[in-house]
Amino acid sequence: MQNPTGSAPRPPGPEDTSRWGGPAAGWRAREFRHERWRERWRSGHWARGPRADGPLRRAEEDGLVGGVAAGLAARTGLDVSLVRLALVLAALVTFGYAAVAYVVAWLLVPVRGADRSIASRARSDRRGVALAAGLATLLIVLLLIAPVLGAGLLTAVEWPLVICTAAIVLIWRNGDAGEQAAMRHLAEPLRGFTGRRGRTGVLWRMGIAAVLLIAGTGILVSGHESIKLLKPLGGAVLVLAAIAIALGPWWLGIARDLVAERRARIRAEERADMAARVHDSVLQTLAMIQRRADQPQQVIQLARAQERELRSWLFDGRAPGSMDDEMTLAAGVRRIQQEVEARHGVTVEAVTVGDCELDEDLGALLAAAREATVNAAKWSGADVISLFAEVESAEVSVFVRDRGKGFDPDAVPADRKGLAESIHARMTRRGGSATIRSALGQGTEVSLTMPRGAGERQPGRG
Amino acid sequence: MSTASARAGASRPRVAIVDDHGLFRSGVRSELGDQVEVVGEADDVEPAIAMIGQALPDVVLLDVHLPGGGGQLVVTALKAAQPQVRFLALSASDAPEDVIAVIRAGARGYVTKTISGPDLIDAVRRVAAGDAVFSPRLAGFVLDAFAALPSEAEGRPSFDPELDQLTTREREVLRLIARGYTYKEIAREFTISARTVETHVSSVLRKLQLSTRHQLTRWAAERRLI
Numbered sequence: 154m155q156n157p158t159g160s161a162p163r164p165p166g167p168e169d170t171s172r173w174g175g176p177a178a179g180w181r182a183r184e185f186r187h188e189r190w191r192e193r194w195r196s197g198h199w200a201r202g203p204r205a206d207g208p209l210r211r212a213e214e215d216g217l218v219g220g221v222a223a224g225l226a227a228r229t230g231l232d233v234s235l236v237r238l239a240l241v242l243a244a245l246v247t248f249g250y251a252a253v254a255y256v257v258a259w260l261l262v263p264v265r266g267a268d269r270s271i272a273s274r275a276r277s278d279r280r281g282v283a284l285a286a287g288l289a290t291l292l293i294v295l296l297l298i299a300p301v302l303g304a305g306l307l308t309a310v311e312w313p314l315v316i317c318t319a320a321i322v323l324i325w326r327n328g329d330a331g332e333q334a335a336m337r338h339l340a341e342p343l344r345g346f347t348g349r350r351g352r353t354g355v356l357w358r359m360g361i362a363a364v365l366l367i368a369g370t371g372i373l374v375s376g377h378e379s380i381k382l383l384k385p386l387g388g389a390v391l392v393l394a395a396i397a398i399a400l401g402p403w404w405l406g407i408a409r410d411l412v413a414e415r416r417a418r419i420r421a422e423e424r425a426d427m428a429a430r431v432h433d434s435v436l437q438t439l440a441m442i443q444r445r446a447d448q449p450q451q452v453i454q455l456a457r458a459q460e461r462e463l464r465s466w467l468f469d470g471r472a473p474g475s476m477d478d479e480m481t482l483a484a485g486v487r488r489i490q491q492e493v494e495a496r497h498g499v500t501v502e503a504v505t506v507g508d509c510e511l512d513e514d515l516g517a518l519l520a521a522a523r524e525a526t527v528n529a530a531k532w533s534g535a536d537v538i539s540l541f542a543e544v545e546s547a548e549v550s551v552f553v554r555d556r557g558k559g560f561d562p563d564a565v566p567a568d569r570k571g572l573a574e575s576i577h578a579r580m581t582r583r584g585g586s587a588t589i590r591s592a593l594g595q596g597t598e599v600s601l602t603m604p605r606g607a608g609e610r611q612p613g614r615g
Numbered sequence: 616m617s618t619a620s621a622r623a624g625a626s627r628p629r630v631a632i633v634d635d636h637g638l639f640r641s642g643v644r645s646e647l648g649d650q651v652e653v654v655g656e657a658d659d660v661e662p663a664i665a666m667i668g669q670a671l672p673d674v675v676l677l678d679v680h681l682p683g684g685g686g687q688l689v690v691t692a693l694k695a696a697q698p699q700v701r702f703l704a705l706s707a708s709d710a711p712e713d714v715i716a717v718i719r720a721g722a723r724g725y726v727t728k729t730i731s732g733p734d735l736i737d738a739v740r741r742v743a744a745g746d747a748v749f750s751p752r753l754a755g756f757v758l759d760a761f762a763a764l765p766s767e768a769e770g771r772p773s774f775d776p777e778l779d780q781l782t783t784r785e786r787e788v789l790r791l792i793a794r795g796y797t798y799k800e801i802a803r804e805f806t807i808s809a810r811t812v813e814t815h816v817s818s819v820l821r822k823l824q825l826s827t828r829h830q831l832t833r834w835a836a837e838r839r840l841i
Contacts, residue, residue: 464707500729504755504793507762539751539795543758552794598794 210265211258219259219324219332249313256320264329274327281326284411285319292318295396326411333412358398366395435459450498458495482549483508485519486542489526493538497530500537507544509605514583515549518603521579521587525553525599528576533557533597548604556596576601628743631655631672633663633689634705635682639728643676643705646732651739659683664692667700673743677722679706679713687720694721703742705730711756719824724748746813747820754792757781757823781819788815 212223222240226233243251260272275281292315325336369391438459445451483505490503511519522540529538535557542551573589576599580587585603630651632640635658644653655670657663660683667675667689677686690702702722706714714725723742726735727750738748749757761781781789784805791801798816802809 502751502795504751506755506758506793537795539793541751541755541790541794543790543793554795556795 209262211262212265219255220264221255221258221262224262224265249317253313253316253320256317256324259324260320264332267329271324271327271332275323278323278327281323284326285322288322289315289319325408326415358402362395362399365391365398369395435463454495454498457500458491461491480511481508482511482515482519482542482544485511485515486522486540486551489519489523490540492523493526493530497527499530499535501526501530501540502537503540503542505542505544509544509549514585514603517579517583518549518551518585518601521576521601522551522553522599524576524579525601529553529555529557529597529599533559535596546605548602550603551601552598553601554596554598559591559593559596561591561593627652628674628739629654629670629672630739631657631663631667631670631675633657633667633675633681633686634678635659635680636678639678643735647736647739648732650736660688660692663689667693668697671697672700674739675700675702676739677702677704677717679704679717685713685716686722687717690717690720690722701742701745703738703748711759714753714756715760715823718753718820721824723820724750725753726750727752747816749789749792749816749819751793751795754789757819758786758789758793760823761786781822785815785819788812789819792816 209228210224211220212227222236223233225231226236229236240251240255244255260275261270263270296314321336325333328336438455442452442455445455486503486505490501493499493501509515522542526538526540529535533555535555537556539552539554541554542549576589577587580601580603583603585601587602588600589597590600591597627649628651630647630653632643632653633656634640634643637658640656640658644656647653651674654672655666657666658681660681663675663677663681675689677689679686681689686702686704693700702717704714704717704722704725705728706717706725707728718725723745724738724747726738726748730738730750741748758781787805788801791804796804798809798812801812805812
């Protein structure tokens, strides 16, 4: 819409005296007018729209009923009120067949931004189709009786009425929420009759309907000279009014129930889907937390793992329990964080700067980092471990730091020495380095560095 | 460092909490305890702007995500009229572009919602005193963002080269923050004063807020996951 095509914009303006003007002057002038158009579009001061590209789409948000007229206006560049006027006139002239065209367009043309029409949705709505067919048959029967009563004019609009009724039932049942709201809005004036005002209301209504019906049929069958001219029109109007008053509320009631039922169904489906997911993840975790209420450390780690999973579902759209296939350094660091947090009940504050694909060297670096992190989680006594990885063009560094009890590097217990040495060995075997800094009471920091391997800029390194 | 910090120094900092989750607000309130004075709460952009304009807290703990838009809307709306009110961003999502957006709007720092009570109180005090608060994660974001900016040496002309580059020392300080060092530990590491560390961090914050490089934004958008 906002992007007028160059083909035939016919903007009004002082330099364009014929409002529905002839061919545009020239390319440059058109360019200039495009700018004016965009301005008018923004300011809202305009009578006609620019032509839109692409297939016809209903413009629901601009429409009065189904947005067909608004969509046509957007497509052709004509003023929407003009299109509407033309449609109404056409409906009168063609005895309603233009209205049929409108309703069918409503069914078949998707709304702007959607790819499915109401008709394609309605195909799977078997109850709706049955209802539409039933109503159509009922109408046909009614209309067959009409000529007997002398309401000959009704037969002229017979088929349009039948088709429109059936189509509107389908739209009502299969339209989206916005469309149903629009239809409800249209039906609002009729609602006055549907108020549940109890018996007196019904009696009044039936009384009025009966009077109208009698008057209508009276006019239709009477041959009195003075009302001869009124006969077909007036009689038919009165009979129709009688039917509307007598049956309208009941009819609207059915329609309302249908909407309510449809909504309830959608809501139930959504709830079931949500319930399944929540059960698989959150409820399981809550059950486990209840069973381990006496072990705060475990409760915390369960809650943390669940939080992470839930968040990746809500924000990243990853299904609970799924893993990414392609591994990068950052993903590897994240996995270390998750595993250590889940298994050892400590917080791992992981930060990565830059990222790259993993090769064998970097895999070894990650393995060493993992070992250092697990080591810190097990032995340091700190509840937070910092894990920092930085990818630079020449090397990748990882730092694992805790603020736990630390140790005296000169008097290392045998088990820890073993771990330190294994980290060291892992790194040096692949050309990297590992240093461990620690002091009693001041925590420990393991620094790991690995040169970037064959993958990137230094193909010479083996 | 004007009236706000003087007030903050003299007594408990006055804090407002803006978060759309009532449970989280009451959690923060109880964690802050009597260390600060909570003067207001709000759950969305519009109420927050009204509440902060009236209560005039020293520090606003601001959720990065609010139903009515990002937390940066609150900062932007109040920055001109109430420059003495300082903002500390809190976030659970950690999406870099959101964090960078709220920092660039004018927040003085960023911490994750999993921060411990004492650390949060410390961060509030620091922001109240006019300093910048960088969590390890924010330090990582900043290092990453500025590393992604092509440097002048690589032939990219820059409008203001000073704003688009971090100094070596600033980079080192950020790296240590990302590695989990406190300001005090960083000062010891480089044998400089803690005050100097604060200066470096504030300078990084200034560069982050003033750099006109739109690469910063693009970088943040590209790093959706972390």
